[in-house]
Every structure is written in C-alpha cells, then in structure tokens.
Amino acid sequence: MTFRTKDTAGFYRTGRDDAERQLRFDRGTLLLEGVADLPAGLDSWFCYDPRVDAYRAPANCYSAVIGPLKSELARNKAPRYQLRELSCALEMTPYPHQREALAAWQAAKGRGVVVLPTGAGKTLVGLLALCWARRDGLVMVPTLDLMQQWYALLRAAFPDQEIGLIGGGYHEPQPLTIATYDSAARHIERLGDRFGLLIFDEVHHLPSEFYRIIAEFSLAPYRLGLTATPERGDGRDADLPALVGPIVYRKRPEQLAGGVLADFQVRSVHVDLSPAERAAYQQALDERNGFLQANRLSLSALEGWNRFVMLSARSVEGRRAMRAHRDARRIAHATPGKLRALGMVFANHPGVKTVIFTEDNATAYEVSQRFLIPCLTHQTAIKERQAFLDGFKSGLYTAIVTSNVLNEGVDVPDASIGVILSGSASAREFIQRLGRILRRGDGKQAILYEVIAKETREERVADRRRAPPEAQRKERIDATLALFDPSPPPSDPEAGSEIHNGSRPRS
Amino acid sequence: MLPSELLFSIKRGSQVYPRFLKREQQLWAGQVLELIRQHQHRTRGELQAALRALEGDSPDYRIVRGFAHLALNAAEFTLATGELEPETLRREVFARAAERGSYGETQAREILESVAPRYQLEAEAAREALYADLPENHLLTALPDFTPDQLVDRYNLAQAQGVLYAALYLRLTAHRNVPGEYRRLFQHLKFHGLMYAVEGHLDDGYQIYVDGPASLFKQTRKYGLQMAMFLPALLRVSRWELEAVLQRDDQELCYRLDSQSPLRSLQAPPPAYDSLLEEKFAVRWDKLGTAWTLEREVEIVDLKGTVFVPDFALRHADGRIAHVEIMGFWHPDYLRRKLDKLRRAAMPDLIVAVSERLNVGADDFRDVPGPVIFFKGKLEPRQVLAVLEP
Numbered sequence: 001m002t003f004r005t006k007d008t009a010g011f012y013r014t015g016r017d018d019a020e021r022q023l024r025f026d027r028g029t030l031l032l033e034g035v036a037d038l039p040a041g042l043d044s045w046f047c048y049d050p051r052v053d054a055y056r057a058p059a060n061c062y063s064a065v066i067g068p069l070k071s072e073l074a075r076n077k078a079p080r081y082q083l084r085e086l087s088c089a090l091e092m093t094p095y096p097h098q099r100e101a102l103a104a105w106q107a108a109k110g111r112g113v114v115v116l117p118t119g120a121g122k123t124l125v126g127l128l129a130l131c132w133a134r135r136d137g138l139v140m141v142p143t144l145d146l147m148q149q150w151y152a153l154l155r156a157a158f159p160d161q162e163i164g165l166i167g168g169g170y171h172e173p174q175p176l177t178i179a180t181y182d183s184a185a186r187h188i189e190r191l192g193d194r195f196g197l198l199i200f201d202e203v204h205h206l207p208s209e210f211y212r213i214i215a216e217f218s219l220a221p222y223r224l225g226l227t228a229t230p231e232r233g234d235g236r237d238a239d240l241p242a243l244v245g246p247i248v249y250r251k252r253p254e255q256l257a258g259g260v261l262a263d264f265q266v267r268s269v270h271v272d273l274s275p276a277e278r279a280a281y282q283q284a285l286d287e288r289n290g291f292l293q294a295n296r297l298s299l300s301a302l303e304g305w306n307r308f309v310m311l312s313a314r315s316v317e318g319r320r321a322m323r324a325h326r327d328a329r330r331i332a333h334a335t336p337g338k339l340r341a342l343g344m345v346f347a348n349h350p351g352v353k354t355v356i357f358t359e360d361n362a363t364a365y366e367v368s369q370r371f372l373i374p375c376l377t378h379q380t381a382i383k384e385r386q387a388f389l390d391g392f393k394s395g396l397y398t399a400i401v402t403s404n405v406l407n408e409g410v411d412v413p414d415a416s417i418g419v420i421l422s423g424s425a426s427a428r429e430f431i432q433r434l435g436r437i438l439r440r441g442d443g444k445q446a447i448l449y450e451v452i453a454k455e456t457r458e459e460r461v462a463d464r465r466r467a468p469p470e471a472q473r474k475e476r477i478d479a480t481l482a483l484f485d486p487s488p489p490p491s492d493p494e495a496g497s498e499i500h501n502g503s504r505p506r507s
Numbered sequence: 508m509l510p511s512e513l514l515f516s517i518k519r520g521s522q523v524y525p526r527f528l529k530r531e532q533q534l535w536a537g538q539v540l541e542l543i544r545q546h547q548h549r550t551r552g553e554l555q556a557a558l559r560a561l562e563g564d565s566p567d568y569r570i571v572r573g574f575a576h577l578a579l580n581a582a583e584f585t586l587a588t589g590e591l592e593p594e595t596l597r598r599e600v601f602a603r604a605a606e607r608g609s610y611g612e613t614q615a616r617e618i619l620e621s622v623a624p625r626y627q628l629e630a631e632a633a634r635e636a637l638y639a640d641l642p643e644n645h646l647l648t649a650l651p652d653f654t655p656d657q658l659v660d661r662y663n664l665a666q667a668q669g670v671l672y673a674a675l676y677l678r679l680t681a682h683r684n685v686p687g688e689y690r691r692l693f694q695h696l697k698f699h700g701l702m703y704a705v706e707g708h709l710d711d712g713y714q715i716y717v718d719g720p721a722s723l724f725k726q727t728r729k730y731g732l733q734m735a736m737f738l739p740a741l742l743r744v745s746r747w748e749l750e751a752v753l754q755r756d757d758q759e760l761c762y763r764l765d766s767q768s769p770l771r772s773l774q775a776p777p778p779a780y781d782s783l784l785e786e787k788f789a790v791r792w793d794k795l796g797t798a799w800t801l802e803r804e805v806e807i808v809d810l811k812g813t814v815f816v817p818d819f820a821l822r823h824a825d826g827r828i829a830h831v832e833i834m835g836f837w838h839p840d841y842l843r844r845k846l847d848k849l850r851r852a853a854m855p856d857l858i859v860a861v862s863e864r865l866n867v868g869a870d871d872f873r874d875v876p877g878p879v880i881f882f883k884g885k886l887e888p889r890q891v892l893a894v895l896e897p
Contacts, residue, residue, distance in 0.1 A: 027700060027720045049723050051704045053811040056723050189700060189720075213729060217721070316564040343611055350609035365641075369634050372604035372615045374597070379641060384594060388601075397605045 023069065024077040025193035028217030030057045030065070039072050059192050060243075062219035078219060081136035081196040084175060088131050090157045094124060097251050102128045104249040105224060111245030113203055113225035117253040122226040123150065126199045127157055133222045135196025136175040140184050140214060142202045144168045144378065148386055150178045150201070166191075168382055181211045188217045197222040198244075204229055206243055207236035215243035269345075269451045271337035284328040291321030338421050339370055341451045345419055346371070346399070349447075353392070354417040356401040363421060364403040376402040418448040508735060513573040514669035523753060523762045525666035527769075528659060532570055536662070537655040539574040543582065544650055551584055552643035570662075577661045583649035586640055591626050593640040596633070660771045664742075667770055668735035670762050673753040675718070675726045677734055679741070680748040682712025685803040687781045688744045689816045695740035697813075699733040705809035709820065709828070713807055728754055742772035784835045784886065785818055792888045798824050799895060805830060808852040815852040821895065829895060830857045833886060836864060850874045858894055860886050 021034040030046075032038075032055040038046055042057075045065050049056040057065060062078065070076070094102070098121055101114045105125075110133060116122050130137050139154075141147045147168055154163045154176055164174030167183035173191060184191070198218055200206050203225030206215060215223070225244040230237050240247075273281060291297075295311055298304045308325075312318035342356065358364045361377045368375035374388040374397050391397045392415075400415075515526035542561055546554040558575050562568035603618045604610065616630065623633035638644060653661070671677075681689070692715075696703050702720055707713040717737075719730035734751070741747060748765040764770070780786040792801040799821045808815040817830040834845065842865060849859060849872070857877040861867060872879045878894045 029720045029723070047723050051702050051811065056720070058721065058724055315566060319564040319566070319568065339612075346610040365638055369637055370612055370615060371610045372600050372618060373610060374601050384597075387598075391601075391605075397601060399605075399610055 020074040021072060022075040022077055023066075023073055025059060025080070025219060026056070027189040028059050028192050028213065030059055030062060030078055030219065031055070032057070032069075034074075035072070039069065041068055058216060059219040060216050063221035078193060079196065080193045081220075082175065084134055084136060086131050086134060086158060086161075088127065088157045089159050090127075094128065095121065098125050098128070101125050101249040101251075102132070105129060106132060108245055108248045110197070110222035110224070112223075112248030113227065113230060113240055113244055113246065115227055115230055115247055115250040117251065118228045120251065122201070122228075123153055126150075126201065126224060126226060127153065129199065129222075129224045130176070130197060133197040135220075135222060136194060137177075137197040137199060138184070138191070138195040138218075138220075139178045139199045140181050140201060140206070141178060142181055142205050144180065144382060145376070145385065145389075146201060147178050147180060148382065148389070154178070181205050181214065184214045185211050188214050192218040192220075195220050197224070199223075200225045200244060201227075203227045203240065203244060204232055204237060207232065207239045212239065212243060267447060267449050269341050269449055271341045271451060273331070273337060277331055277337075281328055281331040284324040284331070287324040288321045288328065291317055291324075338451050339367065341449075342367065342371070342419060342421065345417065345449055349417050351398055352417050353395075353415045354399040354419065355415045356399065356419045356421060358401065358403050358421045361403045364401050367401040367421070371399070371401075373397070373399045373401050376400065378403070416446045418446065420448065420450045508668050509573050509576055509665040511669065511672060513569050513576060514666060514672075515569070516666070516670050518755075518760065521758075521760050523670055523755070523760045525663070525670045525762075527663045527666065528570065532567060533655070533659050535567060535571050536574050536658040539571060539578055540651070540653075540655055540658060543575075543578055543647070546647050547650060548646055548648070550587075550643065551645050551647065554647060555643065573662055573665070574658055577665060578651045578653075578658060581651035581653070582647060584642070584645040585648045587644075587646040588636065588639045591636060591639075593636060593638060596622075596626070597637055600633075600637070661773065664739065664770055664773070667764065667768075668738050670753065671735040671738060671751055672731040673728055673755050674731040674734045674751045674762075675728060675754050675759075676722060676752055677715075677717040678750040678752070679715040679717060680712055680750075681715060681744060682746055683804045684745050684747070685779065686805050686816045686818055687777065687779070689805075689807060689814075690781070691777065692740065692744055693814050693816075695737055699737045701730060701733055701737065702812075705807055705814060709804065709806050726754065739772050739774070742770055743774070743776060781818075782833075782835055784833055788833065788886050788888065789819070792891075795888045795892065797892060799829075799892065800824075806854070808854065810848060810851050813848065815848045815854075817854070817857060821891075828856065830854060831891060832857060832859050834859065834861045834865060836862065839866070842867065846871060846875075858891055860891065 022032075024031050024033070031049075031052070032046060035055060038048075038055055042055075042065060045057040045061045046055040047057070048054075066076070066078075097116065101116065102125055105112050105114060110129075114122065114125055116125070126139065139150050141150060144167070147165065151163055151165065154161070158176065161176050162174045164170075164172045164177035165179070166173060166177060166187060167180030171183075171187075173194065177195070179187075195218065198215070198220045200215075200223070204227050205211055206225070223244045225240060230240060230247060292299065292308065294317075295307075297308050297311070299308065308318075308322070312322035345354070356364075356367055356373070358367065361379065364375050364377055367373060374391065376385055376388060380388075388397065388400060392400050517524045517526055538561060539558070542557055543554065546557060558571065562571040565571070600618055600622055603622070604615060607614050607618070619630040619633050623630045626633065626636075628636065651658075681692070684692075693703070696717060700719065701717050702722075704716045705713055706716075717734065719727070719733070721727060721729065731753075741749065744766070746766050749763065751762040751764075753760045753762055780789070789801055789803075800823075802820040802822055805817050805820045817832045819831040821829045821831060832849070834842070837845065846867070849857070853876050855876045857875075859872065859875060859877060859879045861872075861879060861881050863881050863883050869879065880890050880894060882890060
C-alpha cells in the first residue's frame with residue numbers, strides 16, 4: 001500500500017464524476033449539477049458553489065433560467081408541482097373590476113400586484129388566478145382569520161381537492177395550501193419547489209426582512225399579490241416588483257363606491273373619565289412628563305420614543321416613567337366610560353348586527369365578560385373562531401367583539417354597526433377597520449362609532465389620524481373620506497375633518 | 508435561547524462580546540427560581556405579576572426576564588377548570604345572551620345568575636370562569652428542575668447564542684479531536700440546514716467554513732438562528748476556535764470564542780467511542796507493542812456536501828501514516844452510503860476492515876483503492892499490522 005507522510009500535499013482526490021446534467025431544488029436555491037462549464041447567458045443567475053462542486057442560483061429566478069436551460073438538461077428535478085386542471089364549483093360572475101384585474105395580471109405573464117380597496121373582492125381575483133394558472137398553489141395570509149376565510153372559499157370552490165393548512169397549529173401541505181406568512185417563512189426552504197403559483201394576500205407584509213424569503217426561496221413562476229394598501233412606512237414596497245411583480249391593476253375606493261361598497265357614516269362618541277380615573281391618568285402623565293423634560297425628550301418623533309425606551313432601561317426613574325406612560329395608556333383605553341358608551345350603542349340598535357373592535361385583548365375579554373358576547377382574539381382556537389363567525393353569519397349571535405384580528409380582509413357579512421373602542425394612529429389600520437363594515441349589503445347604511453375618551457393622549461392620536469402629516473397618508477385618508485360624501489375629496493385637510501363631526505348618539 | 512430584546516452584548520472596535528453576568532447579577536437566578544417555586548399551583552398571570560414586582564424598577568429587569576424565560580421553558584402549565592369546560596360555558600351563555608334580543612350589562616348579570624348555580628358557582632365566579640382557559644389563567648404544575656448555577660449556565664449560553672443571530676458565516680478551526688466528535692459536529696451542521704467547506708489537514712488542524720445555501724449570492728443573516736442552535740453541539744467538541752462574522756447596523760463585526768470558554772454545554776458529554784468494536788480494537792492495539800501508534804486524530808476528507816472521517820490513524824515513528832475504518836454492523840442503507848463515501852474519498856492509505864456478518868464481498872470494494880480485510884467477530888490488531896508490514 002501507499003502511505004502519506006506529512007509533506008504529501010494533494011494526496012487525496014475528492015469530487016464526483018458520476019453526475020448527469022440535472023437541475024434540482026436545494027433549500028431555497030437551484031442547483032445545477034454535472035455541468036463542467038456554465039451554458040452561455042446564465043452567469044447573471046448562477047454562481048459556482050465550491051462547497052458542493054456545482055452551480056447554484058436563487059430559486060426565485062427559475063422562470064427566467066428554465067427557458068435557456070431546458071435543452072441543456074438531462075433531467076429537470078427542480079419543480080415538484082403538478083399541472084392541475086381546477087374547475088371551480090362556485091358559480092360567480094366577477095365584477096368588471098375583478099375581470100380587468102385578472103386580465104391585467106395575465107397580460108403581465110402571471111406576475112404582479114392587484115390593488116383593490118377592502119371589500120372589493122380581492123379573494124375572488126385570487127380564485128380566478130388559481131383556475132387560470134392550473135398549477136399547485138400556495139396562499140399566504142397574515143392572520144388565522146384570513147386563513148379560515150380562504151379555507152372556506154377554496155373548499156367551496158374545489159370540493160374534490162384536499163385543502164392544506166400550514167400555521168395555526170397545522171402542518172399539512174397539499175397541492176392547494178394556505179399558510180400564514182410566519183409559518184411559510186419558517187418552512188419555505190422545504191416547500192419552495194412544491195407550488196407553481198403563490199398568492200400573497202395583504203402583500204404589503206411580504207417585503208419585511210423575515211417574510212421576503214418566501215418569495216426569494218420559491219421557484220413558482222406565477223405570483224399574485226393582493227392588497228388595499230401596498231405602500232409601507234419603511235419604503236420596502238419598492239421591492240415588491242422583484243419579489244412578486246409590478247402593480248398591474250389599481251382601483252381606489254372612490255372609483256368603486258356605490259357599485260360595490262355600501263355607504264356608511266362615522267359617529268364620534270366622546271366619553272369622560274371619572275374623577276378618580278382622571279386623577280390617576282393625570283398623575284401618570286405628570287410623572288412621565290417630568291422624566292421626559294428632565295431628559296429633554298419629546299415623544300413627537302420616533303427618535304424621541306426610542307431614546308425614552310433606552311433611557312427607561314437604565315435607571316429607576318426611567319423605569320417608573322415608562323410604567324407611568326403605560327398606566328396612562330391603559331386608563332385611556334379601558335375606561336369603564338367606554339363600556340357605558342357601548343351599552344348605549346346596543347340600546348340604540350337592538351338586534352342589529354354589531355362588530356366591536358378593541359386594540360388590546362384585555363379590553364376585548366372585558367367586553368365579552370361584561371355583555372356575554374363572543375370574543376375573537378389571536379388566542380381563540382380555530383374551531384371556536386369558526387363557530388363564532390358561523391353563528392354570527394347565521395344570526396345566532398348579533399354581536400361579536402374582537403381585538404386586532406379582524407383588521408385585514410376578513411368577511412363579517414351583514415354587520416351594519418361597527419364600534420371602535422380604542423385605536424392607534426396607523427392610517428392603514430383605520431382604512432381596513434372601516435372596510436370591515438363596508439361589505440356590500442342590501443342598500444343599508446352602515447354606522448361606525450368611534451368611542452374616544454376626552455382629553456387623553458389617545459384622543460390626540462385619533463386627531464392626528466384624521467390629518468396625517470405625510471402627503472401619502474393624506475391621499476389614503478381622502479380616498480376613504482370620499483366614501484362619506486359623494487362630492488370630490490377636499491383639497492384642504494381641515495375641510496376633510498368636518499365630515500367626521502357626525503351626530504352623537506342620544507345620551 | 509432568548510428573544511433579542513433580552514440579549515446584551517458589548518462592542519469594542521470590531522469585536523462583539525456577549526455580556527455575561529456579574530457575580531451580583533447571578534443572584535437573580537436563585538430569586539427567580541424561588542419565586543417560581545412559590546407559585547406552584549397558582550396561575551401564570553399571578554406568577555408574571557410577581558416577576559414584574561421582583562424586577563421592580565431595577566435596571567436589571569431584562570436579566571430577570573431572561574432567567575424567567577429560560578426557567579419557564581422547562582416548567583409545565585395546565586388548565587385548571589376541573590369538571591367545567593370554559594368553552595362549553597362560553598357557548599351556553601353567549602347563546603343565551605343572544606336569545607335575549609338585546610345586549611346590556613343588566614341582561615348579562617341575569618343570565619349569569621341563572622346559569623352559575625348549575626356549576627356550583629357565584630355569578631361573578633362564572634364570569635371569571637368564562638376565560639379560565641387563557642394562558643394567563645393556567646396553573647403552574649411542574650417546576651423547572653435545575654439549580655441557580657445551572658440556570659446561570661443556560662443564561663450565559665443563551666447570550667452567546669444570541670450574538671450569533673446576526674451571524675453571516677462562521678469560521679471554525681478544529682484540531683486534535685477524536686473522529687466521533689468530528690462526525691457529530693458535521694451531523695449537527697447538516698441537521699441545522701447549514702453548509703460547510705473543509706480545508707487543512709491532519710497536522711495543522713482543519714478550517715471549517717460554515718454558512719447556508721443562499722449565502723452564495725449575497726451575505727445574509729438568514730442562517731444566524733440555525734448557527735445559534737448549532738452552538739451547543741460545538742461546545743461538546745474538545746478543541747476548537749470559532750470566529751463568527753456578524754452584521755449589525757450595516758457594519759461587519761466579529762465574535763470569537765474557543766474551547767477554553769467557560770460556556771458549558773447542557774448535555775452530558777458523548778461516549779469516547781462510537782462502538783464497542785472500536786474501543787476493544789484500540790485497547791488491544793496498545794498491548795501489541797509495535798512502532799505504529801494508534802491515534803484518534805484523523806484525516807477529514809471533504810466530499811463536497813458531506814465528509815468522510817475514518818475511525819483511526821496509525822502513525823509510524825518514521826513519519827508514515829495510515830488510516831483504519833472499521834465496518835461493523837450496519838443498516839443496509841447506511842452501508843450503501845458508507846461504500847459510496849469510501850469510493851469517493853479514494854484514500855490509498857485507508858485500511859478498510861469489514862465484518863463478515865455484513866452482506867458484502869470483495870466485489871463491492873473494487874473501486875476502493877486501499878487494502879480491504881475481512882474479520883470474524885472482533886477485529887484482531889495483528890490482521891491490520893500484517894497489511895502495514897507484510
């Protein structure tokens with residue numbers, strides 16, 4: 001036998017010589033094996049990977065490379081999805097805007113984002129896209145409620161297909177699957193080759209650092225994004241064209257109002273804190289403000305808030321000030337006065353279907369325990385959630401209370417009264433909450449009550465929401481305001497706020 | 508592991524150090540464990556309120572929360588409703604309330620008063636029971652079974668793991684470790700979905716460069732979490748140095764760690780030998796009295812996607828080196844992969860010793876360049892020596 005000594009370099013031979021030319025999916029990437037030199041024109045996608053002695057490309061570029069590559073391959077093992085003839089069992093006539101949206105997406109080779117206002121039937125556009133693409137499909141949703149809604153829809157549309165769920169305690173991938181963004185991001189390394197069409201509901205979630213890999217690690221040639229508000233505060237919506245495709249179709253609420261969306265009005269209900277609550281609130285604010293002044297901080301900018309959070313971790317006074325800040329918030333949000341106002345709304349509209357929105361779970365549970373109303377939070381189990389929503393649809397329950405979970409795109413059919421018990425300053429949240437009760441009804445007028453405690457920080461938040469500083473936000477708000485008033489949106493933001501001074505309920 | 512808001516690290520120049528605990532801060536570990544012990548059979552909500560009170564206004568509050576997080580990961584909570592299912596109760600009272608036709612606080616009280624007696628409850632207690640199944644209402648039933656010192660170890664390990672969340676890649680240097688340690692190291696890398704390239708050789712140690720499949724296109728922190736999960740496996744290897752390159756605030760930073768670190772792995776050390784067959788062979792070789800010394804520091808062959816690590820090296824006083832791989836009893840599937848590895852590794856100085864109980868013959872080793880010997884029962888050192896010194 002031959003021996004190696006200390007000086008023998010390159011003694012061991014490594015590498016493989018067994019491979020035929022093939023393309024396969026490897027944990028979110030494409031691996032081209034058995035190729036000595038990269039075929040021409042592919043070097044903008046593929047890099048040589050010395051770790052495995054093969055060429056590697058991001059899975060994302062599959063549809064771009066497979067054309068030039070196809071004739072070079074002995075085998076293409078990358079896609080594991082099937083061609084699937086999907087015949088829809090639902091008889092639905094799409095609205096013109098839904099037909100146009102689909103046509104625009106098809107014209108863009110099945111890659112693009114469709115922007116439609118909440119309530120305009122984005123889900124149906126997704127269903128039409130599934131039927132057209134005829135490939136295994138994966139639908140991404142931000143919440144379990146939306147998962148439930150897609151599940152019910154796909155089951156009704158394709159009764160012969162198993163519908164898979166990933167997230168919310170399930171992990172059952174099927175040719176047609178619905179996944180939460182969270183779970184999809186966690187499992188996409190193993191799922192990225194199994195679907196030919198990706199549908200991103202509420203696609204503005206996708207460009208975040210954690211979720212974007214769903215698009216990057218998938219080889220799906222067809223991609224559809226759906227949203228009412230593609231813009232993001234951090235500007236990352238600029239990445240959507242690369243991840244999903246360009247905006248191929250866009251309609252604003254005022255372009256659809258009347259035809260699809262029901263009219264509605266907003267009524268503000270101002271409630272007072274009790275003297276004891278007011279004293280506690282004032283004391284908490286004073287304590288916080290004392291700390292802010294001593295440290296020359298201002299909460300009007302994000303920077304000031306971040307400094308406050310950092311300083312609050314460093315000293316006893318800082319921690320107290322942060323606690324005081326939280327106390328003040330809680331008093332403003334959970335005041336019994338709001339529950340009294342809610343009782344008033346119930347008394348004014350007995351037997352009318354009502355949805356109550358709260359910002360936090362604690363308030364939602366308190367309303368539920370106080371009035372014995374079904375409560376939906378992110379903690380509610382899927383089955384119970386479905387039972388409550390079914391009961392609400394069938395009229396068994398006429399009211400339902402929820403924390404943020406209904407924010408995005410969940411159908412609450414026939415609800416004609418909405419009550420916001422607490423809110424935050426996000427314009428997107430505002431529009432989407434409004435949208436919940438905008439569902440097409442039988443010519444009824446919906447009413448949205450916004451219950452606000454007087455002279456609290458929260459009230460100022462609500463004011464800010466109506467006159468947002470940035471032009472972009474203003475545009476969105478104007479579009480929403482246009483729904484209350486058939487005249488064109490006001491150019492002066494001050495004029496817009498008048499519309500909100502609606503009548504107060506009798507007290 | 509800990510969520511990022513409970514992590515501490517210090518930056519000095521381009522170096523990052525996890526902030527391990529000062530002696531007086533370690534005292535919190537005992538206090539947290541004691542508080543948890545006092546809350547056995549009480550609700551999670553009460554425990555959390557007590558933990559908040561313990562941290563009080565102390566700037567150490569994130570340390571307290573870190574200890575609580577790690578300790579409660581090892582605790583058990585259960586639902587405490589007895590005969591009464593909160594979900595059933597909810598269904599009943601919500602339906603009753605809806606039947607009344609209008610909602611109100613008075614109506615709600617009347618319903619609770621009529622329903623509660625059937626469950627031997629007061630009306631207000633029934634109101635509370637409606638959400639007894641929420642996590643904050645669960646009861647603490649099983650306590651974490653570790654000492655304050657063990658909790659401190661876990662905490663420091665979690666801080667080091669936390670630094671790796673932002674890692675772009677790892678550069679590992681390993682030398683003079685036994686074959687089983689290397690094999691487990693590579694198994695863990697693979698298990699956590701990481702990729703590696705191995706350079707270097709037996710005498711100078713090995714450089715193992717670790718990242719993930721998509722790291723090829725652009726540096727990414729996507730694999731940081733997997734690298735953090737891999738760290739405890741590295742702590743069970745005897746001799747290594749780690750250099751982790753991190754990205755934070757658009758800056759490249761570095762975190763260095765080695766086997767001298769006081770970090771401790773949480774599991775017991777693995778056995779020294781992978782099988783009894785290997786152990787016996789090593790013991791008997793030493794009794795042979797030959798110029799060939801049996802060593803457990805061996806050559807690692809990078810097979811591009813996997814590695815081959817033989818069981819033993821044999822080193823002669825004159826500088827010659829050979830390797831031994833013992834094939835004992837294996838599952839057929841494992842055997843097939845092992846044969847494939849032997850062919851691809853193509854080590855001319857590798858003596859393969861094959862048990863006759865395996866269903867393989869000389870034909871199967873045609874493409875393996877080194878000598879192959881077959882043995883019955885146990886492997887006799889003399890058989891191997893006969894190949895070395897014919």
